[in-house]
């Protein structure tokens with residue numbers, strides 16, 4: 001087996017689409033959309049394409065959120081069992097953290113080193129010999145389709161192709177289109193290290209999209225304002241998920257831009 005750096009392998013090896021969700025455990029609509037997407041993909045002829053899907057990247061975090069919801073405890077939960085933000089733990093731009101990132105790191109830890117967390121390490125290991133050309137990570141609730149980079153202010157070499165796909169998904173995601181831009185622009189120019197989309201792009205060469213599913217629909221109900229779960233999820237997930245599935249489907253299946 002000839003494996004180049006970054007998992008580039010023999011030309012005949014099947015292409016893989018990576019789909020991730022549940023990295024941030026309050027962002028439940030991403031998991032819901034992911035499962036609906038898998039149901040859709042299972043009924044399709046993918047022409048030899050493999051799908052590598054991890055619907056719940058952060059199971060410990062999700063269990064904590066579910067427990068909190070069950071007993072009516074209103075808590076903000078972002079990390080894994082050790083309090084590490086898994087979407088700062090991938091090996092992408094890790095040593096480029098500036099002052100702001102280090103200050104933010106005091107609130108949510110990026111981990112002790114790249115892939116220090118078992119959840120991230122397991123994904124990196126499982127993907128090491130795959131030929132990945134598409135990657136989709138489902139978050140919420142910014143109403144945006146984001147592409148690399150997050151850890152740099154410089155556009156990626158294939159920014160135009162990313163942008164074309166991001167715009168296409170953004171237009172189809174909702175009646176009122178989502179925004180489409182690079183992650184670093186979305187973050188007001190604040191660079192962030194350790195994101196999954198940067199790792200999947202830089203390390204594997206995949207076209208990588210991060211979809212911030214749905215928009216905050218807090219309305220004026222105080223009961224929702226004080227409930228962190230409501231910040232990240234639409235009131236009616238069954239209405240949001242099907243349209244998101246159709247929006248990302250061509251990208252996931254490997255369609256050309």
Ligand SMILES: [Zn+2]
Nearest residue numbers: 024027139140
């Ligand atoms: Zn998120």
